[in-house]
Amino acid sequence: xxxxxxxNVIYVEFCDSIDPECNAKVLHLDGALAxxxxxxxxxxxxxxxxxxxxxxxxxxxxxxxxxxxxEICSSMPRDPQRRKGKLHQLRVRYGxxxxxxxxxxxxxxxxxxxxxxxxxxxxxxxxxxxxxTPGFAYLGxxxxxxxxxxxxxPRLRVAAGSVxxxxxxxxxxxxxxxxxxxxxxxxxxxTFDVNREPPSSILPGDRVRFxxxx
Amino acid sequence: xxxxxxxxxxxxxxxxxxxTVQDSGRHGYRRFGVPxxxxxxxxxxxxxxxxxxxxxxxxxxxLFQGPxxxxxxxxxxxxxxxxxxxxxxxxxxxxxxxLRIKGGSVLxxxxxxxxxxxxxxxxxxIVVDSVMGSASTYTRASFGGVRGRIIQKxxxxxxxxxxxxxxxxxxxxxxxxRHHRVVRGPHAELFPPESLRSFFEAEYHVxxxxxxxxxRLEGPALKGFHEWGRVLTFPVFPGxxxxxxxxxxxxxxxxxxxxxxxxxxxxxxxxxxxxxxxxPPSSPVAFKEVTEEEARAAMVSFTESIGxxxxxxx
Numbered sequence: 001x002x003x004x005x006x007x008n009v010i011y012v013e014f015c016d017s018i019d020p021e022c023n024a025k026v027l028h029l030d031g032a033l034a035x036x037x038x039x040x041x042x043x044x045x046x047x048x049x050x051x052x053x054x055x056x057x058x059x060x061x062x063x064x065x066x067x068x069x070x071e072i073c074s075s076m077p078r079d080p081q082r083r084k085g086k087l088h089q090l091r092v093r094y095g096x097x098x099x100x101x102x103x104x105x106x107x108x109x110x111x112x113x114x115x116x117x118x119x120x121x122x123x124x125x126x127x128x129x130x131x132x133t134p135g136f137a138y139l140g141x142x143x144x145x146x147x148x149x150x151x152x153x154p155r156l157r158v159a160a161g162s163v164x165x166x167x168x169x170x171x172x173x174x175x176x177x178x179x180x181x182x183x184x185x186x187x188x189x190x191t192f193d194v195n196r197e198p199p200s201s202i203l204p205g206d207r208v209r210f211x212x213x214x
Numbered sequence: 215x216x217x218x219x220x221x222x223x224x225x226x227x228x229x230x231x232x233x234t235v236q237d238s239g240r241h242g243y244r245r246f247g248v249p250x251x252x253x254x255x256x257x258x259x260x261x262x263x264x265x266x267x268x269x270x271x272x273x274x275x276x277l278f279q280g281p282x283x284x285x286x287x288x289x290x291x292x293x294x295x296x297x298x299x300x301x302x303x304x305x306x307x308x309x310x311x312x313l314r315i316k317g318g319s320v321l322x323x324x325x326x327x328x329x330x331x332x333x334x335x336x337x338x339x340i341v342v343d344s345v346m347g348s349a350s351t352y353t354r355a356s357f358g359g360v361r362g363r364i365i366q367k368x369x370x371x372x373x374x375x376x377x378x379x380x381x382x383x384x385x386x387x388x389x390x391x392r393h394h395r396v397v398r399g400p401h402a403e404l405f406p407p408e409s410l411r412s413f414f415e416a417e418y419h420v421x422x423x424x425x426x427x428x429x430r431l432e433g434p435a436l437k438g439f440h441e442w443g444r445v446l447t448f449p450v451f452p453g454x455x456x457x458x459x460x461x462x463x464x465x466x467x468x469x470x471x472x473x474x475x476x477x478x479x480x481x482x483x484x485x486x487x488x489x490x491x492x493x494p495p496s497s498p499v500a501f502k503e504v505t506e507e508e509a510r511a512a513m514v515s516f517t518e519s520i521g522x523x524x525x526x527x528x
Binding site: 058 | 244246247248345352356357447454481509523
């Protein structure tokens with residue numbers, strides 16, 4: 001565990017890899033802080049391996065905040081139980097205009113598109129974090145047989161709901177944006193809506209299963 | 215305090231290259247991948263609103279690298295953020311701020327030489343639908359502000375016509391210091407010492423490829439970061455200086471993505487990020503490292519000078 005301070009930003013780092021147990025600790029601390037709601041906390045952002053905190057150093061010095069965080073972390077269970085995340089069944093149209101890189105992913109893996117789809121939709125994924133652009137969900141872990149490198153030149157426009165692959169990660173875009181992931185399909189329904197609270201229906205710690213349609 | 219009804223107050227005749235409605239930003243939603251957005255220069259937003267006695271974080275027009283021309287649809291009072299702005303009403307230059315304009319008059323407003331940004335405030339603040347608690351426009355995902363986009367010719371702006379409030383006009387210190395104060399960032403120690411030294415000694419220039427997401431800097435490329443591309447995706451914030459594989463820094467701004475994968479060498483203090491945001495392309499930029507205590511003191515005085523919190527709790 002490392003607590004690092006950078007003026008009004010503090011990172012609580014639990015590890016430096018993509019690992020479900022490490023991510024569970026990040027989310028556990030996030031939940032603990034949400035229920036304590038300390039007056040110095042402005043915003044908490046969970047990610048794969050660390051919890052980033054935007055803090056009000058006018059209320060309390062970063063050093064004192066770090067001490068409090070150390071204390072909170074020391075009373076955390078060594079292996080926090082993963083929050084029983086909600087399971088989402090998300091319907092996906094694979095290939096064709098919805099998934100322009102499916103062909104690449106399949107041939108890169110030395111298999112047919114059908115086989116690649118079966119592998120991608122054949123397991124349950126964990127949502128580690130949301131980030132990058134509104135509603136973008138980082139899911140893992142992808143079966144290494146269909147892992148694929150990012151595009152060398154990112155696309156300027158990737159449609160909202162596009163499902164992509166980058167290394168051993170998979171995920172989807174909440175809104176239209178530029179993007180460098182290999183796009184293999186598109187969600188039937190968007191998971192992001194600015195008029196909903198919270199705006200994303202998928203939250204870190206939730207589980208996702210892709211269901212092929214079309 | 216008398217607050218009058220909201221009504222159409224102005225019609226946009228010339229929108230400028232990237233004019234948007236911004237307030238102090240959208241806070242508490244980074245965990246969903248939603249950036250804060252908000253004014254690039256919170257000090258100037260606060261100053262423009264102060265001319266009218268508005269709440270300092272009220273929604274205003276942000277003029278980015280260009281002028282706007284509007285027609286007043288009613289007798290109106292407006293305020294702007296910079297005493298060196300070029301302002302004219304029906305073709306006649308004026309220094310008045312706040313500025314009373316007659317219905318039907320045409321107001322032209324442009325930042326003075328040496329400033330990239332200017333704010334134009336309307337009584338009580340511009341009225342648009344609030345999205346996730348903020349009026350700020352985030353064009354990349356098309357929400358906030360006027361229909362989620364930059365201001366266009368023919369847009370109608372809504373506000374109150376006039377508001378009787380206590381006007382708290384303040385001196386506008388819009389200096390553009392060469393140096394911007396920073397603390398070292400989370401990956402500073404991954405750069406070789408000579409590379410880190412070069413970052414603090416270098417003079418950079420604001421690139422023309424700068425926008426509300428980030429200001430690219432041109433100058434000496436940093437060498438020898440030995441884990442290029444190997445930073446695990448982590449949360450980033452406005453003010454962070456990330457270094458891309460070409461060795462050049464990008465200062466993340468209000469619309470920046472919520473997570474990044476490039477190493478962050480430094481973090482510009484919020485107060486000094488305002489001054490940096492005002493710098494037009496090709497302006498010189500240099501960084502000065504300060505201690506955590508100095509950063510804290512700067513934060514406290516910044517919060518006092520803008521008149522609202524460093525952030526708003528969600």
